[in-house]
Amino acid sequence: xxxxxxxxxxxxxxxxxxxxxxxxxxxxxxxxxxxxxxxxxxxxxxxxxxxxxxxxxxxxxxxxxxxxxxxxxxxxxxxxxxxxxxxxxxxxxxxxxxxxxxxxxxxxxxxxxxxxxxxxxxxxxxxxxxxxxxxxxxxxxxxxxxxxxxxxxxxxxxxxxxxxxxxxxxxxxxxxxxxxxxxxxxxxxxxxxxxxxxxxxxxxxxxxxxxxxxxxxxxxxxxxxxxxxxxxxxxxxxxxxxxxxxxxxxxxxxxxxxxxxxxxxxxxxxxxxxxxxxxxxxxxxxxxxxxxxxxxxxxxxxxxxxxxxxxxxxxxxxxxxxxxxxxxxxxxxxxxxxxxxxxxxxxxxxxxxxxxxxxxxxxxxxxxxxxxxxxxxxxxxxxxxxxxxxxxxxxxxxxxxxxxxxxxxxxxxxxxxxxxxxxxxxxxxxxxxxxxxxxxxxxxxxxxxxxxxxxxxxxxxxxxxxxxxxxxxxxxxxxxxxxxxxxxxxxxxxxxxxxxxxxxxxxxxxxxxxxxxxxxxxxxxxxxxxxxxxxxx
Numbered sequence: 001x002x003x004x005x006x007x008x009x010x011x012x013x014x015x016x017x018x019x020x021x022x023x024x025x026x027x028x029x030x031x032x033x034x035x036x037x038x039x040x041x042x043x044x045x046x047x048x049x050x051x052x053x054x055x056x057x058x059x060x061x062x063x064x065x066x067x068x069x070x071x072x073x074x075x076x077x078x079x080x081x082x083x084x085x086x087x088x089x090x091x092x093x094x095x096x097x098x099x100x101x102x103x104x105x106x107x108x109x110x111x112x113x114x115x116x117x118x119x120x121x122x123x124x125x126x127x128x129x130x131x132x133x134x135x136x137x138x139x140x141x142x143x144x145x146x147x148x149x150x151x152x153x154x155x156x157x158x159x160x161x162x163x164x165x166x167x168x169x170x171x172x173x174x175x176x177x178x179x180x181x182x183x184x185x186x187x188x189x190x191x192x193x194x195x196x197x198x199x200x201x202x203x204x205x206x207x208x209x210x211x212x213x214x215x216x217x218x219x220x221x222x223x224x225x226x227x228x229x230x231x232x233x234x235x236x237x238x239x240x241x242x243x244x245x246x247x248x249x250x251x252x253x254x255x256x257x258x259x260x261x262x263x264x265x266x267x268x269x270x271x272x273x274x275x276x277x278x279x280x281x282x283x284x285x286x287x288x289x290x291x292x293x294x295x296x297x298x299x300x301x302x303x304x305x306x307x308x309x310x311x312x313x314x315x316x317x318x319x320x321x322x323x324x325x326x327x328x329x330x331x332x333x334x335x336x337x338x339x340x341x342x343x344x345x346x347x348x349x350x351x352x353x354x355x356x357x358x359x360x361x362x363x364x365x366x367x368x369x370x371x372x373x374x375x376x377x378x379x380x381x382x383x384x385x386x387x388x389x390x391x392x393x394x395x396x397x398x399x400x401x402x403x404x405x406x407x408x409x410x411x412x413x414x415x416x417x418x419x420x421x422x423x424x425x426x427x428x429x430x431x432x433x434x435x436x437x438x439x440x441x442x443x444x445x446x447x448x449x450x451x452x453x454x455x456x457x458x459x460x461x462x463x464x465x466x467x468x469x470x471x472x473x474x475x476x477x478x479x480x481x482x483x484x485x486x487x488x489x490x491x492x493x494x495x496x497x498x499x500x501x502x503x504x505x506x507x508x509x510x511x512x513x514x515x516x517x518x519x520x521x522x523x524x525x526x527x528x529x530x531x532x533x534x535x536x537x
Contacts, residue, residue, distance in 0.1 A: 002119055003030035005046060007039040007053035007062065008081070013104075017052070020108065025115050036060025036068075043069055048076060049122050050115075055082035067096045075129060077122040079114055081106060147172050151223035151234040154280070155181075155287035157322025160343060162281045162350075169280075175220040177239040178246055179279075181286040182254065183272040183294040184211075185230040200229075206265055207231060207257075214256045218249035230294060234283060243276040254305055270297035271305040281350065284322045321348075321366075326373065333374055333416075336424050341416045344370075349409045360408060364399060367412040374419055434459070435473035438466060439481065446485040447509040452478055486510065487523050494532050501528045 004027050006017050014032045022028055030046045033039035037060045039053065051069065055062040066078045074097075083104035099121055100114045150168055159165040169176055186203060204226065215222050215235055223234040237246045254271055261267040272294025274286035289308035296306055325347060332340035348370060349363045399415065402408040438459060442450060452463040455478075459466065470478050486508040493504045505516030505528075521527050526534065 002027045002049040002122060003046060004028065005031050005033065005039065005043060005048035005051045007033045007036070007051060007057070007065065009034050009054065009057040013054070013081075020111060025112070025119055027115065027119065036062060036065030039065050040068055043073065043076070047073070049126075050077040050079065050118055052079045052081055055080055063092050063096065066098055070096055075122065075125045077118040077125075079118055143172065147174055147221075147223050148225045150174060151232070151283070152225045154234070154283040155225075155232070155322070157284045157325035159281065160347070162279075165280050174223070175236060176280055177220055177278075178237040178241055178243070179277050179283055179286060180235045180237070180246060180250060181274040181283065181290040182215075182233045182235065182250065183230055183287075183290040184233075184269050185294060185297070186267060186269050203267070204231070207261065207267070207269070210257050210260050214253040214260075218253055230291075232287065232290065234286075237276075239278070246276045258303075258305070268303040270294065270300075270303045272297060273305065273307045275308055279350075279352070281347070284325075321370065326370075329370070329374065333420050333423055336420060338417060338420060341420055342413055345409060345412045345416055349405055349412060351405070353405045355404045360402060360405065363405060363408050364402065367399060367408070367415070371415055371419065374416070432473065434461075435469040438469060439473055442470075442478075442481055443485050446482060446489065447507060449509070450482055482509075483519060483523070487520060490516070490520060490528065491524070491531065494528055495535060497532070504528065 001023075002025075004022060006014055006029060008014050008017075014034075017032075018029070027050070030048050031042050033042050035057045036053075039051070040060070043051065051066070053062040053065060060068075062080060062082070066080070069076060069078065078098045079100045079102060080098050081102050081104060099118045102110055102114055106114075150165075150172065153159055153168075154165060159168070166176060184207070186207065208224065208231070211224070211231075211233060212222060215233060219235045219237055221234075221236040223236075225232055235246075235250065237249065250273060254273070258269055258271070261269060272290045272292070274289035274293070277283070277286055293306040293308045293311055296311060297304055300306075325344070328340065329344045331337075332344065345367075348366050353359050353363060396415070399408065399411040402411060438455060441455070441458070452466055455461075455466050456463045461469075467478055470476075470481060474481055476484070490504050490508045493499055493507060494501075499507075501517070502513050505513050508516075510516035510519070517527050520531070524531060
């Protein structure tokens with residue numbers, strides 16, 4: 001039942017409201033008030049669903065009360081009841097989102113119509129609010145997983161730009177700054193069945209709790225994901241921290257985690273720790289570094305903490321591209337999507353890269369590596385074929401002699417574009433060869449019961465794909481080419497006077513003589529017999 005609060009300074013009005021059949025509308029009277037101030041206090045106590053209030057009252061008037069009530073309880077329905085039919089009241093009522101407006105004396109029918117309308121509005125609001133509350137609870141419960149997915153997407157390279165990644169981070173209220181990735185792994189004692197699963201789950205929970213406790217003390221945000229039996233953490237530090245500050249925080253907190261888990265649960269953990277970076281899109285590289293350092297732990301027997309910096313030369317520029325990004329590049333090349341290829345070049349050589357010699361050299365290596373990777377993966381475009389297609393080798397010379405990242409980016413885009421064009425030319429030739437084979441088959445087997453389904457089974461393509469190939473090759477559709485082939489053959493056969501029209505139609509694939517005659521006349525303007533007559537002249 002919806003609760004109703006009646007607000008009016010006239011006793012007769014308040015008492016008259018008691019006789020209205022509220023129950024018929026799923027409502028009940030929760031209370032009465034004589035003025036706005038009292039009504040506001042009672043509203044806080046009674047939490048009415050709908051308020052019916054007079055406008056003109058002593059003290060706080062109805063409009064002021066309604067305005068204050070809407071601020072505190074926006075879901076409450078409000079019906080204004082007054083004997084003053086003035087436009088100023090109506091305008092203010094609309095401004096404060098009053099739900100309905102009745103003039104005194106209002107009949108029972110008017111009140112019933114207004115109540116039905118406002119009850120419906122209130123129930124919709126309440127249902128929507130309950131839905132949103134439930135949705136918010138679900139989102140809150142899923143937030144840890146959703147935030148972890150941000151890290152996983154960065155690590156796998158599925159964000160296409162820093163702007164896209166930053167927008168997603170902002171959506172889940174995850175701050176940005178300086179970044180490091182930590183990988184850790186552990187080993188379970190020999191257990192079996194459900195015991196192993198339960199023990200593994202308990203290990204994960206214990207390690208996760210310890211890591212969150214220690215790392216969270218130094219970070220703006222801590223994201224994680226599991227790649228069993230390893231765990232990975234993305235530590236986000238304040239942007240103003242130096243790399244040295246971040247390194248000290250990692251060292252102290254990692255030592256505490258290892259010490260605590262060893263003392264409390266006798267866990268032996270190995271850690272692999274990446275470098276520090278200010279580049280959000282560089283998290284994929286950090287993940288690779290942490291993963292590589294973690295993999296080297298297997299060569300030690302004392303469960304070490306290994307830093308990537310200790311395993312590589314200072315300033316060494318690695319070439320690591322996430323698998324997901326490379327798959328996107330191959331898809332773009334195969335589909336002829338030059339825009340996606342350009343975006344990939346932007347990813348390889350982001351505008352933020354400086355123009356120092358080491359950085360340009362590293363970018364050149366990245367581009368060269370990716371070009372040859374593309375040539376390997378798109379098997380139909382071998383390097384020799386690229387050369388035959390007039391691939392601009394001078395672009396490589398420009399690439400090698402680039403003096404800025406912009407020059408390098410332009411050359412890389414041109415090179416990738418040349419690879420795409422070579423792929424497209426070879427693909428077009430392949431399409432044309434296939435289309436010609438299909439058309440030749442139709443012209444050879446025209447007298448049979450041909451269909452797109454039959455061709456699809458024979459050539460192992462979909463019917464829609466075969467239909468497009470035929471139109472590309474001949475400029476007409478499947479039905480038109482079958483009909484044209486049959487009718488042209490029929491003209492040749494009709495030159496033999498020993499063959500009956502019935503026989504000719506059957507010989508070219510028509511089982512219905514009348515349909516054959518109709519098709520022949522539509523195509524050539526005469527019937528088969530008339531055509532024979534013309535030939536005899």
